[in-house]
Amino acid sequence: MAERVEGERLGEFEIIARYFAPLATDAAALGLRDDAAVLVISEGYELIATCDTLIEGVHFLGNDPPDSIGYKALSVNLSDLAAKGARGHAYLLSLALPRETPPAWFEGFSSGLRELQEATGITLVGGDTTASPGPPTITITALGLVAHGHAVLRHGAKTGDRLYVSGTIGDAYLGLRLLKDPALASAWDLSEEDSAFLIGRYRRPKPRTELVIPVRNFAQAAIDVSDGLVGDVEKLARASHAGALIEAGSVPFSAPAQKALQREPRLLATLLTAGDDYEIVAAVPEASAAAFEAEAQAKGVPVTMIGRIGGPSGDARVLAPDGKPLELGRKGFAHF
């Protein structure tokens, strides 16, 4: 058995007992002492299941603080659930980590998970911990709940629907660029606070869980923006057998992103397609638009109309601020 502590290294069972069992606050988790969870789904609810993997060097950087890695790993799954109008119920965590991962990493990582659990009510119910020769790889499968028949999907948008997006777009991309090349801060005329904001948006994307109810009440279709705004709008349009038109001049950018755009206007196409935003795009019928906006505002989440559903099926077109089609090198991110 490897339960002994060797210097700064902990055994598998010690890691689970010390860092993860405290996150397993629901009886369903059986204290993580079993190898499965037993979940009771309340009558009248559907289960929404989603799964995202984060890999060091692909989805986060090796020197990102461990707490931000834990936060992000759970956040991107809660973002998927929020786009479905579902609240987080439980999650399973698979960790494939180098054998020499120190206790401080687990301490930080689990604190990032805890922060988001406490903010949203989701709890850890199971998982797997494996020593791997590869880069740290984290897979979370999140299970959400929504009243039967009320899940919001990618399909369902109708021609004429307004397209809304929450928050601001492109911050995470700029944050990642800054982490890789800090000199860009002066090129983009950013203050320290500006840079910290953009980096925070890359490392710790806040899931838009406050939009669960407005999305469920008023959106006909929704998607979270993980792979790029234009590409993800196109996925929603294609699933709805419709097209979409985005007005780039209406897309919301944060004040720091606006500074970068002023210094480097050609960043516009990149910000619209870069991804990692974890904002929600919702297709809302004209008749519900005012109610959707009011409910989102009441929840404290800014939402902005950026275009409409319509046009050639399966295609998301983008108009530049001058009204002409915007040239895009690509519409979003795809692995492989």
Add this chain to the structure above:
Amino acid sequence: MAERVEGERLGEFEIIARYFAPLATDAAALGLRDDAAVLVISEGYELIATCDTLIEGVHFLGNDPPDSIGYKALSVNLSDLAAKGARGHAYLLSLALPRETPPAWFEGFSSGLRELQEATGITLVGGDTTASPGPPTITITALGLVAHGHAVLRHGAKTGDRLYVSGTIGDAYLGLRLLKDPALASAWDLSEEDSAFLIGRYRRPKPRTELVIPVRNFAQAAIDVSDGLVGDVEKLARASHAGALIEAGSVPFSAPAQKALQREPRLLATLLTAGDDYEIVAAVPEASAAAFEAEAQAKGVPVTMIGRIGGPSGDARVLAPDGKPLELGRKGFAHF
């Protein structure tokens, strides 16, 4: 968008559409065209959730046939569910693979999944596909169903319960040794069929899904043997606040394993602790033993009594065939 086909490489969406969408036969999967699944859990059922990660070089070998990798990735999860008395309902698949993974790999891998789906009724409902700089890493989260209150857990075994194990123990370990050092076949006096059998047990462990009903009907506690028979029995005993006694002379070994044991008797302790068996250990009260055996036999699964629950709490002791305590270097496998 990366949907184009580049030579022998496929885009992410093409991979999903060609190889995985055909496995998503349930409406809950939304044809894998959404980023989440919508599952309706029938009234009166509980959901069992479990998660296992397989990494090349850790859980399978780089030259294992891709279909066996797919088969094993799903099998180890179905094994966990079977030990809970739960039948497989749906699963999510996360693939982190090198960018240059060829279509033939996906073809083989998905055929291994399909084989087990068709044998057991579980279906793919979602997942994530990511290009990774690390070794192929596969995480499956499986969701099973069991009638409310009927899940069999690790805890619940009582002093005096019989300990049963399905099938035979140690085959997969011997198969792995043969793959790494083919010369062992002659050292262990194995025929080609013997070697193929043992290698097959490593590469394609058959989940004991036929035991779902006997386990649910008669076991007070159960666990699947993934990390070593003795260690996993000890986990069951510890969770049950009990001890366990295993008689090594009663542990079932296949004919090829018996040949290896005859040539190399000191393998005994290794086979009892090596893991990767994916057999089921069940604690069955004396009064239910005959019924359990009969029902398992009727399902075509051999089960063998290997000992009893009892003795010092949290400890699994092993008696050698001569009745003396068997020396074990370790009781099971642990990461970290």
